[in-house]
Amino acid sequence: MSDRAEPVKQGNSDVRRAASLSVAPMMDWTDRHCRYLHRLMSSQALLYTEMVTAPALVRGGARHLLAFDAAEHPVAVQLGGSDPAELAEATRMCCDEGYDEVNLNVGCPSDRVQSGSFGAILMEKPDLVAECVAAMAEAADVEVTVKCRIGVDDQVPEKVLPAFLETVSAAGVQRFTIHARKAWLQGLSPKENRDIPPLDYDLVKQMKAAFPELHISINGGIDNLETAREMLDAGLDGVMIGRAAYHTPSDILLAADELIFGLSGRKTAVQVVDEMRPYIARHLEGGGRIHNITRHMLGLFAGRPGARGWRRTLSEGSHRPDAGLDLIDAALAHVQQDRLAS
Incomplete structure (x- = not known):
């Protein structure tokens, strides 16, 4: 797997280091108040906003959804959408607000997101994703990244995921967060999609071996720093933790600077x-x-x-x-x- 295009944005090395451990974007949870709390607990981990849709920003005038406190840095914004021009405009807004990264959601399985033709359903349209991220990167002065699944519905992840990474990285994306589960767009609720499809950590590790030049973080089912450390030691570039970081933040974030980033001391x-x-x-x-x-x-x-x-x-x-x-x-x-x- 070679002859890929040069990346449009290499990214800020400090943000990439912060991505060694990140807190997942979670709707109704990772708002600005939550992120401020999490930043007090870890000075290093990369924090993500809730998903903000490009139509809401560009057509709905909902720029207030991008508000954040300067203390939150490094902080990334996650966008949802599937129209390249609209995503590019939304990306410009995010960069104007001062975010450290702009991430495209290719993983959310909710009916509402599907009806807007974005989220996990985009796993079926890698060429469209490539168009979207190329337009976003052209509009951005920070790195554009992608959060995706290993596949959806009847797709065969071992075939779909490497092809997806090949196509989207050729458009300039060099950093991916992979939720190590399929998303079943028919028959499972968003909550069930977080638990029922089996995890395939080995496949994500295989993708890092197949695409060594890509920065790959793993997401899904990781609920402690010991497992996170094992994933990093296995060669992955980052670990994203969701619900455990929210429900038991002291277990995850108070020790993160020490156990993941090698800094001494921790707060109570x-x-x-x-x-x-x-x-x-x-x-x-x-x-x-x-x-x-x-x-x-x-x-x-x-x-x-x-x-x-x-x-x-x-x-x-x-x-x-x-x-x-x-x-x-x-x-x-x-x-x-x-x-x-x-």
Whole structure:
């Protein structure tokens, strides 16, 4: 597999290093408040936005969806779409906002995404994907990347995936994140598509061996840093973690800088809560509700003494119109009390 075109963008080496461990784009979860929290927990991991559709940006005027805090860097935006010109315009907007990477979604299996002819269904149209990423790269001043599946429906991944990588990399993409499961577009819900199709980590490793010049990250079912480290040691360039990074962030992100990036020292979850206070205060002063932020903090103490009291207090109290930082104090008291009792 040779004679591929030179890449349009080689990418920022710092962003590529950050991609050694990334937090997956997750709809309704990885919003700007979630990303700010995650950045406090890991200074190094690459963070992704929720998917933002190109039509929403270009035709819908939804540029506010691109808002983020400068503290989030390195941060990548994920776009959904299938029209090259529209994706190019959306990419320009993302670059103007200052994102470090623009990623094209070729993996989401939801009916709504399929009806828009983008997401995982694009695994069936590698030539169109190539057109899209070429247009995006032409419009971008940062690296354009792709997140894909190993195949969809009755496709044979061992045939489809290398052909897909061949075609899309020839258009200039040099960094791929591969969700190591098929997506079944008929018969399985998006939730079922995250669990039921079997994982094929070996195929993704084979793709790295077949395309050594590509930067390949693996995604799907990885829920601890030990497995992530094994994947990196096996030759993959990066590991993307989704639900585990959200539901048990302390297990994944507090140790990431040390175990994945080789930096010394790590914070505690209590320190992170204290560092979130000024951010929460600014949000409240601007008229925001505390629930917008605390919903992402529920799992901070998962598996630790006081976790149930922490979660219950935040869940029950965050919907009060007058809820403020005192709610954080009340929730944290459960953690501290259980720590003293243990």
